[in-house]
Amino acid sequence: MLKTETPSAAHPDLDLYELPQLVSAFIEDQVEAVDAVRRAGPQLAAAVAAALPRIQAGGRILYAGAGTSGRLGVLDSVELYPTFSWPRERAVAVIAGGQQAMFVAIEGAEDDDVQGAADIAALNPGPNDVLLALAASGGTPYVLGAIRAAREAGALAIGFANNAGAPVTAAAELGITLDTGPEVISGSTRLKAGSAQKMALNTFSSSLMVKLNKVYGNLMVDLKATNAKLLRRAVALTMRASGADEALAREVLAKCDNHVKVALVAIKKNLTVQQSRELLDASGGSVRRALNG
Known part of the structure; x- marks a missing residue:
């Protein structure tokens, strides 16, 4: 048996x-x-x-x-x-x-x-x-x-x-x-x-x-903000990882379809959203490599 x-x-x-x-x-x-x-x-x-x-x-x-x-x-x-x-x-x-x-x-x-x-x-x-x-x-x-x-x-x-x-x-x-x-x-x-x-x-x-570079540290920076709860989470993650205040986090997230990865790199590297996307693409989607590059 x-x-x-x-x-x-x-x-x-x-x-x-x-x-x-x-x-x-x-x-x-x-x-x-x-x-x-x-x-x-x-x-x-x-x-x-x-x-x-x-x-x-x-x-x-x-x-x-x-x-x-x-x-x-x-x-x-x-x-x-x-x-x-x-x-x-x-x-x-x-x-x-x-x-x-x-x-x-x-x-x-x-x-x-x-x-x-x-x-x-x-x-x-x-x-x-x-x-x-x-x-x-x-x-x-x-x-x-x-x-x-x-x-x-x-x-x-x-x-x-x-x-x-x-x-x-x-x-x-x-x-x-x-x-x-x-x-x-x-x-x-x-x-x-x-x-x-x-x-x-x-x-x-x-x-x-x-x-596959969907996480930065232990933060889920590649989530899809498909509802109010996840949008709040995206804001909180962006603030935590970048050190930005809520106003700045929301402003940059709004420009990149609430994509935490893109917002985080844009804030930390003082880049435009498009520049941030390009840097992430060149880094294989790795936030860490994009920030340290």
Whole structure:
């Protein structure tokens, strides 16, 4: 039996717990998710290193999964645009059962390896693309089909699974094992297995974005200010990084479509917005290189 399916020896009488003990059991079990991601740190670092040159060459980040794993892939793909201004067309997720599976469980869709391959093939993957293939069990046919199609097209396939020796990690060019063990509720991998996948995806994509010069220091200077909250954040980031007062920060941001990177370099180097953009372009998008150049 898969470890993710094995009943938890720590909580055989879960249904008898008083509420405080029950809540504590769920919370404490999440610590194992953190530990699993920590153990996978070297694998995650290797995956980012392998993906980086492909993405720098214009490749896309593709995601494939079923159920909770699929929804987590969609979530990661969607959040890259507002957080890092990453183009939507360069972060594309497919999920077993199609878009409706985001909201309604589509039973049986995960068992269709042919559809998994077809969904990825429909994206016309190429050698610079990177597939993140997610399966808690590690044997989901839909995900295995996606990996097969990606690799046949020359794309880099990275497999994430919550069981050691899983087919998904074996089929992928690089495998990341998030060994979270038995769940508090047997087999409910939306619990700590899902938490570990979310953390691993956050770590992978955020590390990639840092290396793509989307961050200055630890500030998200390439965010897309698409609402009032993010606009306030853009102002605060510009003030913090440049030392400018609010009035100046807002004035320069208004001239560059609220692009923190551009405003920051313009203020710090006393440049026009156009000069700032040109300097950033010449610096590969790196604020640090633009400021020190």
